[in-house]
Amino acid sequence: MADMPRGVLYPRQHAPIVDTRTHPPGPRAAPFVEYYWHVRWRVAEPYETRVLAHPNVHLVFERPAPLVYGVDRNLFVRRLEGRGQVLGVRFRPGGFRPFVSGPVAELADRRVPAAEIFGPEAEEAGDRILAAPDSAAMAALAEAFLLPRLPAAADPQADQAAAIVERIMASPSLLRVDQVAASAGLSTRTLQRVFAEYVGASPKWVLRRARLHEAAARADAGTRVDWAALAVDLGYADQAHLIRDFTATVGTTPSRYARS
Numbered sequence: 001m002a003d004m005p006r007g008v009l010y011p012r013q014h015a016p017i018v019d020t021r022t023h024p025p026g027p028r029a030a031p032f033v034e035y036y037w038h039v040r041w042r043v044a045e046p047y048e049t050r051v052l053a054h055p056n057v058h059l060v061f062e063r064p065a066p067l068v069y070g071v072d073r074n075l076f077v078r079r080l081e082g083r084g085q086v087l088g089v090r091f092r093p094g095g096f097r098p099f100v101s102g103p104v105a106e107l108a109d110r111r112v113p114a115a116e117i118f119g120p121e122a123e124e125a126g127d128r129i130l131a132a133p134d135s136a137a138m139a140a141l142a143e144a145f146l147l148p149r150l151p152a153a154a155d156p157q158a159d160q161a162a163a164i165v166e167r168i169m170a171s172p173s174l175l176r177v178d179q180v181a182a183s184a185g186l187s188t189r190t191l192q193r194v195f196a197e198y199v200g201a202s203p204k205w206v207l208r209r210a211r212l213h214e215a216a217a218r219a220d221a222g223t224r225v226d227w228a229a230l231a232v233d234l235g236y237a238d239q240a241h242l243i244r245d246f247t248a249t250v251g252t253t254p255s256r257y258a259r260s
Contacts, residue, residue, distance in 0.1 A: 007052040007213055009250065010260065011220055017043050023139035029146055031154035032095035036142055038135035040085040051076040052212055055165050055201045057096035057107060059114060061126040061142065062086040066114035070107025071200040075249055087129050087138040093165040094158030094198035098151045104200035161198040169210045175235035177203045215246055219258035227254055
């Protein structure tokens with residue numbers, strides 16, 4: 001059964017031409033990997049898919065070579081042409097930290113050849129993965145590639161970062177960084193340092209992105225949205241602030257997006 005991840009914009013246009021499936025990690029990989037995702041498309045005319053990305057790093061097996069995608073703090077746009085497919089590994093917030101020598105924030109808004117991080121074996125694995133018969137087999141091969149490269153145990157700070165991000169993304173009514181820090185028993189400065197080291201985006205960005213996800217989801221529901229009331233629910237000073245925030249990232253106003 002196809003899945004439509006939260007954050008994919010214009011889902012009614014997206015669904016008929018893009019098939020997306022997800023697979024959970026096994027118990028050994030679960031502390032590091034959120035899920036594996038497979039996207040297959042077939043388009044008669046070029047199509048740009050647009051995504052409000054989450055605070056996750058992805059390893060993507062694709063042509064011509066696999067890439068590591070840091071947290072995309074803007075709007076992720078990918079042009080699809082003809083027929084194709086990719087298999088991605090969505091790491092938990094903090095889950096990619098063992099694979100890099102510095103803070104995950106150094107990957108933000110970047111696409112890095114996977115071979116630079118995992119060695120040439122990444123490209124060999126990509127050939128095998130993309131030749132597999134179905135998405136479940138592809139996910140299994142991706143996990144087989146990762147397992148010998150995982151550390152023996154998860155980092156407690158990475159687990160803490162993941163838990164904080166999960167709380168923010170599930171609760172768009174969380175409004176301020178100091179609220180998040182207090183709920184985690186951390187100072188604001190320590191929270192910011194943990195997010196730079198493990199997540200790859202600031203707490204303020206994660207809070208803002210959670211609100212934009214909620215606004216887009218309300219628009220996608222197909223029912224009338226009281227934007228002024230939603231702005232209050234999401235902690236904006238007024239409707240104008242919500243409109244400015246949404247437009248700056250998505251490229252159109254919330255009401256126009258909903259109509260489209």
